[in-house]
Every structure is written in structure tokens, then in C-alpha cells.
Amino acid sequence: MLSFWVAIAVMTGVAALAVLVPLLRRQEAAAAPDLAVYRDQLSEIERDLKSGLISADEGEAARIEVKRRLLAAADRSGAEGAAKRGRRKRWALVFSGLVFVPMLSIGAYFIIGVPEMPDQPLAARLQAPADHQNFAALVQQVEARLAQNPDDGRGWELLAPVYLRSGRYQDAVKARQNALRLLGATADREADLGEALFAAGADIVTADSRAAFERALTLDPKQPKAHYFLGVAEQQAGNVEAAAARWRALLAASPPDAPWRSVVEQSLVELATATQPQPDKLQSAAPQSASPHPDKPLPGPRVENAARLAEQQAEKQAGELPPEVHLSMIRAMVEVLEQKLKTDTGDVEGWMRLVRSHMVLGDSEKAKTALASARTALAGDADKLKRLDDYAKELGLGG
Known part of the structure; x- marks a missing residue:
């Protein structure tokens, strides 16, 4: 009997995927462009300017246009709420037609679930440890x-x-x-x-x-x-x-x-x-x-x-805060810095700040991982590698 219900669950799941996958694809196609793409385009413009592929006027015009699009993309992100409401309506119609899915879900829950486990409200999640x-x-x-x-x-x-x-x-x-x-x-x-x-x-x-x-x-x-x-x-x-x-x-x-x-x-x-x-x-x-x-x-x-100057100012201000808030701010800045270094891999100061931030947070393993990533990213620049290695030795991470 159990194998029968398993077979029913598998077939129902396949049918649900056949309905839901096209909806998911449409939503992905309609999603706003990632802001990181525009920042990468700004970096490309700078490289073209340095290599002489475009003139200074052309580079400035291209920068302004890319920044305009970047700001427009940020503004469009405010419309996500309305889009999510529209998705909920469509998904409600789909799931209301798939009667067997909730039936089997309830049955499986009472077999393998833990009904007595307490929930975690939004307020509690926001007060969870900062690394989450x-x-x-x-x-x-x-x-x-x-x-x-x-x-x-x-x-x-x-x-x-x-x-x-x-x-x-x-x-x-x-x-x-x-x-x-x-x-x-x-x-x-x-x-x-x-x-x-x-x-x-x-x-x-x-x-x-x-x-x-x-x-x-x-x-x-x-x-x-x-x-x-x-x-x-x-x-x-x-x-x-x-x-x-x-x-x-x-x-x-x-x-x-x-x-x-x-x-x-x-x-x-x-x-x-x-x-x-x-x-x-x-x-x-x-x-x-x-x-x-x-x-x-x-x-x-x-x-x-300007953002780099602001980042340095934020680090200075964070040091004046209570310890728990200070650590939260460092973790937040680490997230931003990690995203930035994905597109600006040659920023040796950024890599040094990332390594130092992990050390301040007491996570030497993440600091070593960041150091290894930095050495890989800067492998073609001997001067930057020397600066990085010297800094690592000061932090006790040499070798």
C-alpha cells in the first residue's frame, strides 16, 4: 500500500512541475536585471578607456547611460511587491486545481513531520544571530x-x-x-x-x-x-x-x-x-x-x-557602537564587500579589508579562505600580491 501512495505522489509531483515550471520561467524572464550587471559594465567602460578603445567623451557618455539604467533598475525593484501579489493569485489557482498535492502533503506530514515544533515569527528571525x-x-x-x-x-x-x-x-x-x-x-x-x-x-x-x-x-x-x-x-x-x-x-x-x-x-x-x-x-x-x-x-x-570613502567611514563609525551592533555592522559590510569583489577582483584594498573583517569577527578559517581567493584573483599582479602577503603576515596569516 505504501508503494502505491509513493507512486501517486511521484506522478502528482511530475504533473505539478509540468504546470509550475512555465510559470516560474515567465517570472524569471520578467525579473529586473541584476544591478551587478550594470556595475560590471562600468568596469568594462573603464578598461576600454584605459586601453584607448573609446575616447574620454564617449566613455563619459557611456558611464552616464549605464548609471541611469542602474538607478532605473533600483527603482523598479520597488514594484516587486505588486508582482508578488500577482504571482500569488496565479499560484492559488494552480494549486486549487491540484487537489492531491495538499492531501498527500498532509498525509506525509503526519507520518514524518514534527507537529509540536514551535514556529519562529518574523520578529524573532530578525533578532537571530547576525551571521544568519x-x-x-x-x-x-x-x-x-x-x-x-x-x-x-x-x-x-x-x-x-x-x-x-x-x-x-x-x-x-x-x-x-x-x-x-x-x-x-x-x-x-x-x-x-x-x-x-x-x-x-x-x-x-x-x-x-x-x-x-x-x-x-x-x-x-x-x-x-x-x-x-x-x-x-x-x-x-x-x-x-x-x-x-x-x-x-x-x-x-x-x-x-x-x-x-x-x-x-x-x-x-x-x-x-x-x-x-x-x-x-x-x-x-x-x-x-x-x-x-x-x-x-x-x-x-x-x-x-565615493562609495569606498563611505565604506571606510562606516567601518570607523561601527567601532564606536556597542559590541553586538558593531559585529552586526561588520557582518553587513562583509556581505557588501564580498559582492563587490565578485566583479572588482583586482581591488587589493577590498581583499585586505575582507580578510581583516573576518579576523575581527573571530573567524580565521573564513579569513584564510578569503586570503586564498585574493591570491588567486591577484595572481597576475606581483605588486598587489606582495602588499597582500605583507598584510597577511601582520594579521598572523602568513604562509
């Missing part, structure tokens, strides 16, 4: 707390770099403004607001973002982020010499282990590549020519550079 939470759930949790307590300036300050790193630029601006209003003006908060306005302005240092950076320097003349982005403003205005001078001065005033050094150095290289065929001229002397098209600003550093 995904990044989206953590963000939703913080947003829920801020909805109940909108005057929690520390919460807005914590959430802002997460928004920026996730591409939610307008939300990042709002969060920075709230933190500034509730916690008071400091050089760092003014610079953070300017950074969010830069990202929301499609990589342009607008009048509002420039004003925020200038306020930051009024409060602290050495504020590094403000100096960096005011250099971006000079670059976009075609003032190449002024931009390079500001960035070189920033590097000269920065300690050797300053986390923003790599961003500034990369921007100097990009500036040299965009304006002169020999980048070493920019390092030895002030450039003799400005933008090849004076009526158009030079393309400035990408939002990715």
Missing part, C-alpha cells in the same frame, strides 16, 4: 527603529554610508541631513553630506555639495574628504593643475596608512591618463594643458570612489 541575517534584513531593522524614533541622529549617521554603498543616493542625502540636524555640525558631517550630494548629483560636485565641503574646511582646514572632493570640483571644471595640486598636497599631509590614500592615488592616475599620454609628466611637473574640450568638464571620479 542578510544585509537587506539588517537595513530594514535599522529603518524600522528609525521610523519609531526619527530623532535618533546616531541611527541616521549609521545608516547613511550603507545607503550610499547600496546606491540609494537620495536616501543617503536625507540620512546625512538628519544626522547633521540632530547631532550638530562638524567637519566630518559636513563632508559626509557633500559626498552624498555628489553621488546623488550623478558624480558632479554641485553647488550644494561644494558648499558643504567648504563648510567642512571652515570647521577643520585639514578635513581630507573635503579636500579630495574640492579637487574633483576643480577637475570637472577643467582646472587640471589645481586638482592635481590639491590631491598631491592631500597625499603629502596624509599618514602612510591613511585609508583614503588609494582613492586619491587612483584619481591622480586617472587625471594623468585623461589629460596626457605620459602619466609621469603629471607626477614631475604641473601639466601644461587643461581639458582638451574647455567647454566640457573633465569626467570626475566615479561614484564607486
